[in-house]
Amino acid sequence: MTHSTPKTEETPEIASTKTRRQLENLGCLATFVVGVIFLIGFIVLLPERPDGPRYGGAESEPHSGGTFVFQHESNVRTLDPHIAYDELSGMAIRLMFDGLLDYDFESNLVPSIATQMPTVSEDGKVFRFHLRQGVRFHPMPGLPEGRELVAEDVRYSMMRLMSKEVGSPGFPFYSAIEGAPAYHEGETDDVPGIVVIDDYTIEFRLTEPDQTFLNVMAMPFAYPIPRENVEAHGSEVKFHPVGVGPFRFEGWERGVQLTFTRNDHYFRDDRPRPDRMVFLENVTRELASLRFQNGDIDTIHRQSPSDYRFYRDSEAWAPYRVEFPRMSTFGIGMNCEMEPFTNRHIRRAIAFSLDRAGWSRARSGRMLEAGQILPPGMPGHDENLAEAQRFDLDIAREEMRLAGHPDGLDEPVPFWITGQDDTSRQYGELLQADLQQIGIEVDLEFVSFATYLEETGKPNTVPAFFTGWNLDFPDPSNFIDILFHQRAIHEQHSENRAFYRNDEMDAILDRARSMTDREARLDLYRQANAIIANDAPWAFTYYPLSMELWQPYVRGYAPHPVYSEDYRNLWLDLPRQRLARSLAGRGTGVPAAFFALPGWR
C-alpha cells in the first residue's frame, strides 16, 4: 500500500512528527508540573502526628468484655510451661496457667492453687501443700468440660518436668527434691521425694533444707498440666496448652498471633475480664509504637530511643505510662583469676572510675546508677550501703596507687562486649573514656552473645567483659549464690564468670540457704551484698529502666514486679474501645487527621 505513496507527501509527515514530538514534550512538562503540585499538596496536607492517645475512656466500674491486644518484637517459642524459659513464651504461659504459689504485687509469695502457704517441717526439708478444691482444667480432648485438678496432677507434672525425655531447662532448680537426680538420669522410675497424701495434699521432701524451694515452686516450670492432654497430643502438646489459668488457649498462627479466650471457671477471686486476648508476634518496636499511637495495640513495653523520648516528654501520655527498674543488674565482670584483676585494688579502681551519671545521660536516662548487685526492689537491696560502688575519681586513683600502679597500667586490657549495635558501641566508648582517667587503656573486643556465654564460662579465658543478670525469682540467692558462689565455678559453663572465690562469703551463703527466719536470712544476704560491692568482682554499672504505656481505656493494669508483661488482671473500658477498633481497624481509608480532632480525645 505505502510503496506507491507519492514523494510529495513526505514533507507533511515529517512536519506532523515534529508537532507530535512538541506536543508530547509539552504534555510531559504539564504532567511533571501537575505531579509536583500534587506532591506539594500531599506534603502540605499531611496529617499531623498525634501527640497523645486517640481514644479516651470513661470512669466506670470494672466490667467484663472487649479484646485486649498486645505484642512482642520476637516470636513465642513454646506453650509448654515445662520447656519455656524465655520472657516471651512466659507472657503467653502466664495467661493460661497457674501454680501452687504465686507472687503478689510486692514480690511476696502468696498461695494460688494452694489454700495457704505450705507447712514446713522442723528441719526445713519437708514442704506440705494443701490444694484448693474445685480448681478446673480448661477443656481438653475427651474432656469437653475440663476436670478438677488433684494432687496427682501436680506429681505428674513435676515428674514430667524432671524427665530427661522432656529435657526441661528448669530441672536444675528442682534437683534438691529427694530422688530427682536419679530419676532424671533414668536410673529409677519414681521420685520418692514427691508424695501424694490425698487428692488435695501433696508433700515434697528435699535432700537439704532450702528456703528458695518456695520460690522455685512458684516458677512457671512447676505449673501443673493434665496427663490426658499430654497423652492426647504427644510431642505436639506445646501447641495445645491446657492449664487452670484465667484464659484458655484459642489458636496460634505461628509467627503472627496467639489468641486466648476468658476462662469463666477461673478459681481465683481476681477474675479475668476481657473476652479475648490477642498476642501479636514479630511486631518491631518502631511498628508497635506507630500502631499503639494509632489505637490498634493496647499496650507497649519496649521503645526505640526516639520513641522513648517522645513518650517520656509527652504530657498527654503521662497518666498512662510507668517507668520502673527491671529486676536485672548490669556491670563489668572481671576475672579474679587473671591479671591484672587478681589485684583487688585494680578492680575497685575500675568500680570507682565509672561515671555512671554520664552513662545514664548518654542513654537518655533509661537506667538507674548501680552500686551493688541487688537491684532496688529486691529483698536485701540496701539503700544506704556504705560499701556501694560509685563514681569518685579520688578513690579510684587512690586504689590505683594501692595496687602499685599510680600512673596506670602499661598494657591495654581486653574487655569483651557483646553485639555490634550502637548501644554496645556507646557503652564501650564510655568505658574507654572513664578508664582513661585512671590510666587504663581499654581494648574492646566485640563478640556474639553465644561466644560470650561459651568463653566467659571457662577459667582463665576472658579477663573482663560486659555482663548482666535477670532474675529467675525474687530472692537474693538468685543473684548472689548463682553469680558469686564457688559452687558456680566449673571447667565449662561457669555461672560465676568472674571466678570470684571467697570462702568467708560462701559460708554466709550456705548458712542463709537453709534459714527459715526470713529477716535473719535477709541479714546474711545484706552482708554478702556488701562483701561483693567491696571486693568488686563486678564493677556495677546500671539497673535498666523499663517504660510501659497503655491506652486510656485499659484499666487496672500495673507492671508486675516478677513477671514481665503480666496482663491477667486488667479490664477494658468497653464502648470506647469498640469504637477505637472499628474506626482505626486495619486500613479503613479514613485519614488519621480525622481521628486527631479534639472531639475524639
Next chain:
Amino acid sequence: MWAYIARRIFSASIVLTLAIFLVFILINEVGDPAASTLGPNAGPEAIADFKAKQGLDRPLMVQFASFLGVGRCVREASPAWSEDDSERGYCGLLQGDFGESFSHNEQVASVIGNRLPRTLLLGIVALVFELLLGLGVGIFAALRRNTLIDTGLMSAAYFGISLPTFVTGPIFLIVFCFLYGWFPLGGYGIDAADHLRHAILPGLTLAIIGAATYARVMRGELVEVLQSDFVRTARAKGLPASRVSMHAIRNALIPIVTMIGMSLPLLVGGAIITEKIFGWPGMGMLAIESIANLDSPVVMGVVVVFAVAVQIGNLIADIAVAALDPRVRLDASG
C-alpha cells in the same frame, strides 16, 4: 535438552553440597547453640543435657554426616530414632529430614513450611509490581526514546535504583499507613484478602528497585531491537507501527525472562530488611532470628531452600530462553 538438564542437576548438587558444608561449619563454629538456646540463666547440667540430646557433643564432621543423613540418627525427635541402638535408622537431609529447630521446638520443615507461603505471597506481589511498573515504563520510554519523557522516566528509574528499602519502607509506613491510614500498619493479617492488603505496601517497597532495573534493561533492549534489520525491513514493508512494536517487544523480552528466573531465589529467600520493617513474618525474618539465636537446624534449612531456589531459578531461566530463542541450543557443547 535432557542431557543438558541432567548435567545442570549434577553440577548443582556439587554446588549445593559445598554451600551446605560451608554454612554448617560457619554456624557451628561461631558459638554454642546450647548456651544461646537455653539463655544466660541456664545451668551447666541443662547445657550438657541439651548437647547430648541434640548430638552436639560429637565431633563436627560426625555432626555434618548425621545432618546429611549418612550417620546414625541421634535426634530423639526424628522418626528414625529408637531407644535400641541397633534399630536406629538414618535421619538427615538425604532422608528429607531437616531436623528439629532448637528455638521453635518444632520440625524445621514445619517452621519453613509455615513461613515459605508468606514470603512467596510477598515475593509474587512484588514481582507483579516490578513487571507492571518496570516493563511499562521501559517500553514507554523506548518507544519515545530521546524525548523529554524518555529522559524523565529514565532519571526516575535511576532515582528508584538508588533508593534502598530501608529508606522507602519507613517513609511509606509513616505516610500511607500511620498518617493517612490507607493501608494496614504492618503485620500479616488474618485471612486471604487481609494478607493481600497487608502485602501491598511491602510489595511496593520491594518492587521499586526491581522495577527501576527492569525499566532500564527493557528500554535498552527495546531501543536496540528497534534499530535492528528486521524492524527496519518490517517498517519498510509498511507494517503498522503498533505491529512493529509488538514484534520488537517480544524480542526484547528475552533478557527479561532471564532476569525473572534469576529473581526466583529472592522470592523464596525473602527480603530481610523489608520483612523486618513491615513486620512480615516470612523467611527473611526467620533467617535473621535463627542466625541470632544460633538455631543451626533452621539456618541450614533456610540455606538449603535458598540454594535450591538459586539453582532452579537459573535452570528455568536457561530453559525458558532456549524455548523462546531458537538461536540458543542447550545441547551444543559448552
